[in-house]
Amino acid sequence: MQKKYKTLNDLFHDQAEKNGYIRFVEVKSIEHERQFDEFADEVYKCLGFFQNHGIKIKDEVVINTKSNHKFLIAFWAAILGGMIPIPVAVGVGDEHKRKLLKILNRLKNPTLITDDKVQERLTSFIESNDEHTDLIDSIENSVINIESSQNGQIYTSREEDIAFIQYSSGSTSEPKGITLTHKNLVTNISAIAKGLNLQSSDIGISWMPLTHDMGLIGTHMTLFSYGLSQIIMDTDLFIKKPLMWLQQTSKYRASILTSPNFGYKHLLKIHERRPLKDIDLSSVRLLINGAESISVSLCNEFLEKMKVFGLKKETMFPVYGLAEATLGVSFPETGKVFDFINLDRKSLINEGLCIESKSKNNEFLFMMHGKPIEDCDYRIVDDNGEEVPDNNVGNIVIKGDNVTKSIYQDKELSKNLYDKDGWLETGDCGAICNDQLIITGRKKELIIVNGQNYFPNDIEDVIIRGGSFDLGKIVAVGAINPEDTNDQLVVFVLYRSDLNTFKSIAEEIRRIVIQHLGIEIDYVIPIKKIPKTTSGKIQRTILSNNFIDGIYNDYISTTRRNAKTTDSPSDYLETLIAITNDYSKEFEIKENDNLFEVGISSLTLSEIMMAIDEIYPDKINLDDIFDNPTLKELSKLLQTRNT
Numbered sequence: 146m147q148k149k150y151k152t153l154n155d156l157f158h159d160q161a162e163k164n165g166y167i168r169f170v171e172v173k174s175i176e177h178e179r180q181f182d183e184f185a186d187e188v189y190k191c192l193g194f195f196q197n198h199g200i201k202i203k204d205e206v207v208i209n210t211k212s213n214h215k216f217l218i219a220f221w222a223a224i225l226g227g228m229i230p231i232p233v234a235v236g237v238g239d240e241h242k243r244k245l246l247k248i249l250n251r252l253k254n255p256t257l258i259t260d261d262k263v264q265e266r267l268t269s270f271i272e273s274n275d276e277h278t279d280l281i282d283s284i285e286n287s288v289i290n291i292e293s294s295q296n297g298q299i300y301t302s303r304e305e306d307i308a309f310i311q312y313s314s315g316s317t318s319e320p321k322g323i324t325l326t327h328k329n330l331v332t333n334i335s336a337i338a339k340g341l342n343l344q345s346s347d348i349g350i351s352w353m354p355l356t357h358d359m360g361l362i363g364t365h366m367t368l369f370s371y372g373l374s375q376i377i378m379d380t381d382l383f384i385k386k387p388l389m390w391l392q393q394t395s396k397y398r399a400s401i402l403t404s405p406n407f408g409y410k411h412l413l414k415i416h417e418r419r420p421l422k423d424i425d426l427s428s429v430r431l432l433i434n435g436a437e438s439i440s441v442s443l444c445n446e447f448l449e450k451m452k453v454f455g456l457k458k459e460t461m462f463p464v465y466g467l468a469e470a471t472l473g474v475s476f477p478e479t480g481k482v483f484d485f486i487n488l489d490r491k492s493l494i495n496e497g498l499c500i501e502s503k504s505k506n507n508e509f510l511f512m513m514h515g516k517p518i519e520d521c522d523y524r525i526v527d528d529n530g531e532e533v534p535d536n537n538v539g540n541i542v543i544k545g546d547n548v549t550k551s552i553y554q555d556k557e558l559s560k561n562l563y564d565k566d567g568w569l570e571t572g573d574c575g576a577i578c579n580d581q582l583i584i585t586g587r588k589k590e591l592i593i594v595n596g597q598n599y600f601p602n603d604i605e606d607v608i609i610r611g612g613s614f615d616l617g618k619i620v621a622v623g624a625i626n627p628e629d630t631n632d633q634l635v636v637f638v639l640y641r642s643d644l645n646t647f648k649s650i651a652e653e654i655r656r657i658v659i660q661h662l663g664i665e666i667d668y669v670i671p672i673k674k675i676p677k678t679t680s681g682k683i684q685r686t687i688l689s690n691n692f693i694d695g696i697y698n699d700y701i702s703t704t705r706r707n708a709k710t711t712d713s714p715s716d717y718l719e720t721l722i723a724i725t726n727d728y729s730k731e732f733e734i735k736e737n738d739n740l741f742e743v744g745i746s747s748l749t750l751s752e753i754m755m756a757i758d759e760i761y762p763d764k765i766n767l768d769d770i771f772d773n774p775t776l777k778e779l780s781k782l783l784q785t786r787n788t
Contacts, residue, residue, distance in 0.1 A: 166180050209245060
């Protein structure tokens with residue numbers, strides 16, 4: 146039975162005495178383990194390091210590191226010291242740096258914790274942007290050194306104290322800091338643990354970033370609160386070698402795995418090229434699936450293909466949550482095969498009614514997400530806040546001790562979080578069908594790519610700033626893929642000239658988005674008119690529905706590029722070109738193309754690197770690409786290291 150805690154400080158001290166471990170699997174497959182008592186000693190020393198460097202109670206500690214071990218030490222040290230940890234993901238694009246700087250500028254007294262290489266790149270970026278030169282001093286001496294530090298002084302936290310802040314994924318817009326109190330966290334962690342029906346024998350394994358709430362709260366903090374051992378796999382390592390996730394599961398007999406939908410898809414894709422062998426997944430009890438739309442067909446495919454390794458069908462566990470709820474909102478029952486429903490698409494879209502489909506040509510599959518977890522409640526309401534009957538689509542609103550009370554440093558947004566009855570609007574739409582929650586879409590126009598939220602205006606602004614495009618002529622939408630219910634990122638361009646000249650424009654847009662945001666555009670489509678309301682607002686829904694209905698198929702076939710290989714000056718270069726063009730879909734990658742500028746995603750790039758590693762084991766890594774971003778340069782590096 147899990148103990149009820151009032152603060153995270155109490156939770157941490159209690160677990161420090163237990164016999165669990167945290168195993169870190171880093172890049173290059175390096176593993177190291179910390180017993181809970183060893184980890185606690187590191188945290189106490191890190192707190193001493195913080196305090197010796199002048200970080201005080203309620204000061205913000207921005208954690209921007211690629212090391213999961215370092216992240217957790219800094220995170221818990223800040224919490225124990227009454228400081229406010231703020232996780233921010235390390236990204237390769239300029240927009241990630243801009244987001245970090247925007248966050249730093251909004252804080253009262255921040256200290257940045259980062260790595261040497263990350264700090265160098267950030268400093269260089271700051272120096273080239275006059276608007277941020279005042280932040281250079283704040284990142285000096287930001288590398289933790291605890292070896293010579295003494296244990297710090299523990300702060301006695303209260304339930305209402307801010308424990309940490311989760312910032313939204315917005316890049317060009319101002320990031321929104323969701324405050325989470327100790328009460329929010331211990332309430333939701335306890336409910337998640339109960340919803341997962343945690344057992345004393347459970348071992349968790351996750352590759353999710355610790356800057357993501359599923360990785361930090363849903364996996365690490367929940368398992369830790371129960372005194373359970375866990376394996377934290379580096380995200381970049383999973384992207385490069387996803388099969389290792391299941392190999393580690395088999396090796397350590399892990400029972401709880403966490404991944405968004407796209408992770409299962411990525412693993413299956415690599416499994417087809419390099420099949421798994423000699424693994425045993427019979428220990429797996431739960432495959433936690435959340436953070437983005439969940440594909441019923443993909444879940445079935447994954448379970449079917451992994452069945453040969455002993456994976457049981459009842460392991461797939463679809464969940465619903467959001468940052469404003471700390472994390473978890475709705476879970477199904479454990480130990481049962483997941484439920485889904487076939488809805489009539491026309492009735493759903495046109496009338497907002499959930500009616501089971503009688504025709505495969507008109508069906509839309511939706512995953513069932515169970516019922517509210519403990520200490521959290523939801524209901525479905527119309528635009529006036531009135532509750533709607535079951536099987537009617539409406540706005541999902543939530544209430545509970547797990548729900549945030551404010552937006553950090555933003556009184557105006559904080560005032561408008563709740564309605565008059567204390568319910569918070571999630572921004573998601575859904576319905577209650579068969580006594581379970583389904584998610585039908587988003588009321589607001591967020592686009593989800595690989596489990597992360599992107600605002601359309603963010604993407605549009607990046608394209609406009611990065612190229613020679615006019616405001617109002619670029620429209621980004623998320624179009625639901627009918628086959629797997631995932632968003633496809635589609636960019637529409639107001640364009641009335643010859644389509645033969647549009648290919649270069651599409652390539653430029655793809656390059657800008659991948660360079661600045663690190664995401665891949667599925668389609669760039671020219672249109673002669675952008676639909677707008679009488680007030681001038683762009684009607685994105687019309688564009689999205691038209692795309693789904695195939696209205697733009699002729700444009701897509703006209704503008705799609707054919708992948709071809711180029712002449713190769715050497716055997717190494719020829720091999721690299723062949724591999725790259727095999728993975729880069731419709732892109733034509735030439736020997737002098739910068740891989741960060743041609744439009745391929747980081748996920749695809751990592752797949753390419755894995756394929757290269759199969760032929761030339763341990764000769765190059767992801768960091769080498771930063772210094773040698775073209776295939777010609779990489780081929781020379783390979784030649785040097787292979788002689």
